[in-house]
Structure formats: structure tokens, C-alpha cells
Amino acid sequence: MFLKALLSVFLFVNASLYQDDLEQKIIRLKDSVIFYKNSDPDKAVAFGFEVLNIANYNKPTINHLSVNTLVGEILASRNLDAEALGFYDESLKLFQAIPSEDRLEKEVNLPPWVLLNIGNIYFNNKNFKKAEKFYYDALDNFSLYKNQEAKNYGFSTVYDNLAMIDLLRENYEQAETLYLKSYEIRKNNNKVEDLMYSNLGLMSLNMKKKDLFKVNSYFSEIQRLFDDGKTSIENDKLEDSYLMRNYGYSFSLMGKYYQLENNYQVAIDYYSKALELLNNFPVDLPVIESDIGECYLGLNKLNKALSIAQNNLSKIKGNFFSKEKKRNFKILEGVFIKKKDYKNLIRVKDSLLSQASFGSVFKIGEKFNELESNILLNQKRSEITQNKIQYNTYLYILIIGATILFFSLISLRLNFNLQKEKTEKSQNEKKILENELNHKKIQLINKSNYITQRNKNLNYLLDSIEKNKVSKTFQDPSKLIKDKIKMILNSEKINNRFEQQFEEVYPDFFKNLIFIESKLTQQDLKLCAYLKMNQNTQEIAQLTGSSIRTVESQKYRLKKKLSLEKNNNLITFLHSI
Secondary structure, eight states, X not given: OHHHHHHXXXXXXXHHHHHHHHHHHHHHHHXXXXXXXXXXXXXXXXXXXXXXXXXXXXXXXXXXXXXXXXXXXXXXXXXXXXXXXXXXXHHHHHHHHSOGGGSSSTTOSSOHHHXXXXXXXXXXXXXXHHHHHHHHHHHHHHTTOSXXXXXXXXXXXXXXXXXXXXXXXXXXXXXXXXXXXXXXXXXXXXXXXXXXXXXXXXXXXXXXXXXXXXXXXHHHHHHHHHHHHGGGSOHHHHTTSHHHHHHHHXXXXXXXXXXXXXXXXXXXXXXXXXXXXXXXXXTTHHHHHHHHHHHHHHTTOHHHHHHHHHHHXXXXXXXXXXXXXXXXXXXXXXXXXXXXXXXXXXXXXXXXXXXXXXXXXXXXXXXXXXXXXXXXXXXHHHHHHHHHHHHHHHHHHHHHHHHHHHHHHHHXXXXXXXXXXXXXXXXXXXXXXHHHHXXXXXXXXXHXXXXXXXXXXXXXXXXXXXXXOXXXXXXXXXXXXXXXXXXXXXXXXXXXXXXXXXXXXXXXXXXXXXXXXXXXXXXXXXXXXXXXXXXXXXXHHHHHTOOHHHHHHHHHHHHHHTTOOTTSOHHHHHHTO
């Protein structure tokens, strides 16, 4: 029965340790996903899939959920909206499976950042009504946050996204209200990169309103914020920072303004600067490169436009950046039309048709999502089965380990009993020593009492002789008796014996006294010993054969030698030594 209970405890502890080790590994991989998300998305996705491969879907954690969402964000940044939406849907399921006590924000009903990302996909596909719904749902959940800084950051992001919808609807007044509301919230958090982002929104608003003065004003403010913010960032980290990214966006936005104004050369200058600033953000580059290709086409620099479009298409892998692929095929189409190169034009038209049909697949992607979800579930069931097989293997290993642990505990128990016996023996020896010490104390007290009683009797005998109370049958005995009594009172043997016993009980007392005052006499030391033993003045007088007055005088002189103040008690002082 004991072995069974021990095994259960061991298995529980081991499972907890395994879960902790798994979670630590997921945290390390999550940090890698975050680190490479902007600079090397492919590597970030690889780390993300590694997390999703080892994660326990029966007991999901916040870090597991976070990685799943990050992978969705990376896919969305590459225009893989359907795939990203699948990951966001999975994130919602993971969130529901996490106990509320394990969540960072325990009051929220759904993870607001996931809702925000889903809204962004609807926004990119121009379904503004759906996007708006998810943005407001995110806002409701952000309002349940306890962390005020995180709540502010969430609110400001939602207001920016709602402002973008109003901007596209040409509801400029409402858009400006939301942008300014977001800006005021960001001022409270006082993060430079966030303040730059709000200025970007206000720039885009005033571009729509054709207010170039305000556009340049916000652009200058972004430059000022960048100059202030970069001083607090290490040089080797500046190029990968969101400060640099938002600064690059400002140039890209200025380029877009001049491109729409058909001022293509100025637009190219701004886009080129944006490319330079955003060099460490490969996700943002295809869009800007496509913009530059369109500008060269607008300038009728056909060879340059052709070269850029072909270069862009060669960089885009697989199904990534489908919108940018389409834009570059459009650039090629424009080039070949102007060149009247109908052979290549037909080839490009075919590519555009292929791209369009590929896009239609995503339009019916909702019907495929259920199938893909079922496939994913089957894969997870298979993984769970494999996990069970691994669990059984671990179980056998744990049983062997538990057996080893059991015998180790027996050995520890035997050692514990041995140590316990040694401790008890040591305590018994200590008690014996304490008893011996107490016995010596009793002996010393008895000896003292004996001397007191004896001296009392001898003093009484002396008084009798002085008053001629001795029987007259003795032939002039008074002188002889006096001498003998004085000899007894002054006997060094008795004194030495007393001092010897006292030092056995209080071995360091005399040494400490002499350390305090080196001029103490033997008589002073003896007086201190009597006081240490709680003898009163009368008893000390009887012990030493002195008068009470003499003892009081000795105590007074002793106090002066020890430099004690009037309010300091001599006996209390001696007991403290």
C-alpha cells in the first residue's frame, strides 16, 4: 500500500516536472518567434510550428496560445488571409480551453488581440461591417483588463482601426475624432513608437483631406519623435526596433501621397528612403517595391519598371503576397502594352487569370475550412495517440525509477535513524553535564551555608568569651580559644576550597572581571563571588568574619572601582557577566 502511494506521488511529481520543462521550452521558442517575426518571418514560422508540434493540446497554456496567434499574424502579413484565419480560429478554441485562473487577464471572455486580428482580415478584404463588429468586440474585452497600460494600448489600437474604416468611408470628422482619441491615450503610456504610429494615422487622414500643411506638420513630428527616441536605444538594436519601422512607414506614406498626385519622381525618392529604413523588415518590402515599380511605369521608364516587377516576382515565394504578385503582373501588363509586346502580354494575361482563379479559391475557402479543420483534428488525434504511446513508455521508466527511489528512501531512513540515535546520545550527554553542573552549584551553596553557620557559631563563642560566659572550670582558656577561632576564620584552606568550587561553576567570571578592571584585589574578587551567589550583606559578613558595616564599605569601594553610576545596581551588573 505504501509503495503504491509512493509511486502515485512520484508519478505526479514527475508529470509536473515534465509539464514545467515543456512550458520552458515553449517559452524559449516563443521568444525566438517574436525575435524573428519582422526580420526573418520564415524562421519565425519554423519556430512557431515547432511549438505547435510539441504543445499539449489537452492542456493548452497562454504561451501556446500566444505562439499560435503570432503564426497567424505572420501569415496575414504575407496576404495568406485564409490560413491566418484558421490559426486565429484555433487561438479562440485554445483560449476557451485554458482555465480562467491560468489566464493573464481573468475577466475577459475572448482574447481581444485575436479578435482584432480577425477584424483586420475582414478589413483587408473590404468587409468593413464584419471588421467593425470584431473591433468593437475587442474593445469590450479590452475594457475588462486589469492592467491599465495594456488596456490603454488595446483601446488606442482599436480606435485607430475604427478610424481607418471611417477614413475609407470618407467620414473624415469621425475618423479624426478617433485618431485624436487614440493619440491622447498613447500620451498616457508615453511610448515614442506608439506616438509615431498615431501621427501616421493623422498624416493619412490629412492626405485624404488634401491638407499638405498638416501632413508635413505630422511628418515633422514623427521625425522629431524618432530623433528623441533613438537616443534611448542601442545602435545595434535600432534597425530592428518598432521606432525604425514606424519611421520608415512615414516615408512610405509620403511616397504614396505623391504617387497618387502623379508626382512619381518625388514618390520614388520617399519610397527609396523607406526601403533603406525598412531593410530589416522583409514583410514590408514587397509592397514598397511594387509601389516603386508602378511609379517607374508612370514615368514611362519601361525597362526600369520591367526590371523591378520581374525582380519582385522572383523574390515572392509560393503563395505569399498574392496581392503584390497581382500588382507586379499588372505592372508587366502595362509595360508590354506600351511596348506593344503582345507575345509577352498574352503570357502575363495568362498569369493574371491564373492569379485571379487562385484568388477565387480563397473566396470559397470558407467551405474548405471545415474540411481543413477536420484534417487538423485528425492529425491532432494521431498526435494524441502517439503521445499516449510515449506516455506508456515513460510510465515503465517511471516505475523503474520509483523502485530505485524506494530503496533510496529506505537507505535514507536508516541513515536518519542512525543520526537520530547520535542526536539522542548527544542530548543525553548534555543532560549529564548539566546535572553535574547543577550538583556542583548545590555543593557550592551547601559549602557556603556551612561556612556561614560555622562562623555564626564561632562568632557566638567569641562573644561569649568576651562577656566571660565561658565556664570557670577552664584554667584561663580565653586567649587559647580566641587564637584558635581567629585561626579558623582566617583559614586559607577553606577560602581556597570555596574559590575552587566557585570557578568550576562560573569558569570565566573572575577572568571577565579582571578584564573589566585589572586593579581588583583578591578580597574584591571574593566579594564579587558572594554577590554573584545572591548572598546578602549579613550573610557575607558571617562568611568573611567581618562586620556588616565593613561589608557595606567594601561594596561601596567595589562599585567605585567598577565605575558604576549611582543608578546602576552592582548585583545586576555582576549577574550580567
